[in-house]
Amino acid sequence: MHSTCSASAIRRTLASLTLVACATVSGACLSKPAPTAPPGGVELYTRYCAACHGANGKIAEAVTNPVTISHPEFLRAVDDQFLFDSIAYGRPGANGRGRPGSKMSAFGLDEGRVLSDDEIRLIVGYLRSWQTEPSIELEPFSSAGGDPLAGAAIYAAQCSACHGEDGWGTAGPRLAGATLQATASDAYLRHSILTGRPGTAMPSVPLSDADMADLVAFIRGLDD
Ligand code: HEC
Numbered sequence: 001m002h003s004t005c006s007a008s009a010i011r012r013t014l015a016s017l018t019l020v021a022c023a024t025v026s027g028a029c030l031s032k033p034a035p036t037a038p039p040g041g042v043e044l045y046t047r048y049c050a051a052c053h054g055a056n057g058k059i060a061e062a063v064t065n066p067v068t069i070s071h072p073e074f075l076r077a078v079d080d081q082f083l084f085d086s087i088a089y090g091r092p093g094a095n096g097r098g099r100p101g102s103k104m105s106a107f108g109l110d111e112g113r114v115l116s117d118d119e120i121r122l123i124v125g126y127l128r129s130w131q132t133e134p135s136i137e138l139e140p141f142s143s144a145g146g147d148p149l150a151g152a153a154i155y156a157a158q159c160s161a162c163h164g165e166d167g168w169g170t171a172g173p174r175l176a177g178a179t180l181q182a183t184a185s186d187a188y189l190r191h192s193i194l195t196g197r198p199g200t201a202m203p204s205v206p207l208s209d210a211d212m213a214d215l216v217a218f219i220r221g222l223d224d
């Protein structure tokens with residue numbers, strides 16, 4: 001982690017030195033390709049993500065907590081900030097919880113940073129190239145006032161078999177954890193639950209807004 005961190009710090013320093021050199025020796029290095037130019041989104045994805053998410057964004061069999069990041073229902077419901085933050089902050093968690101080796105590390109935090117912001121943007125651009133449905137505006141929704149105890153009963157009956165009693169995921173992805181809690185809006189959770197992810201195990205679960213508020217209030221309390 002630390003060597004990668006200092007390597008990228010050195011790369012950034014080199015990049016700014018190159019800029020200075022270009023500015024002083026006017027035009028001299030314009031014709032040369034920038035030595036620090038990051039590889040494209042496909043290459044970065046292949047190097048850092050494909051081992052878990054597969055070449056096509058369909059998570060590898062060996063990783064439990066599957067989530068299909070190329071799914072049309074997913075891509076049309078999230079904005080670029082959600083994708084950026086999911087990569088930058090990852091889906092880390094306590095050692096010993098969840099399946100060992102399947103937790104996504106934080107790729108963009110200064111501590112142990114692996115990818116620069118520009119590189120993360122290139123990967124986001126690559127994920128977007130998979131999108132087949134136009135992006136949608138999510139219907140506003142708030143779980144404020146929802147009763148987490150009532151939500152717990154709905155969760156136990158309809159969700160915990162796949163998402164785990166503690167939200168740490170089994171046949172479905174983890175719903176607990178700081179990144180999802182911070183990046184997923186109530187409207188996104190409601191939309192995901194109502195729509196499901198056709199073609200995967202995630203069913204469409206029609207709930208009234210009152211039940212949905214209870215359920216989402218409960219999910220908000222699932223944390224590491
Ligand atoms: C070690 C395995 C692993 C690696 C490597 C990995 N991920 Fe993940 N990723 C996961 C898992 C597992 C989840 C689902 C959340 C959970 O269950 O913790 C996830 C979740 C995501 C999500 C959120 C999906 C959603 O529906 O909320 C995005 C976006 C994502 N990963 C993109 C990437 C990108 C891009 C890379 C490469 C920079 C990457 N991941 C590298 C395992 C990994």
Ligand code: HEC
Nearest residue numbers: 066067068071158159162171172173192197200201202205
């Ligand atoms: C039969 C198993 C199953 C059940 C039951 C189920 N889910 Fe899922 N859920 C999944 C799977 C699998 C995915 C990921 C699908 C994919 O993208 O490949 C998912 C995805 C999700 C997502 C998107 C997560 C993200 O990071 O984008 C949310 C939110 C979610 N489920 C909530 C729920 C809730 C709440 C319930 C109960 C009302 C529920 N699910 C019931 C299997 C299930």
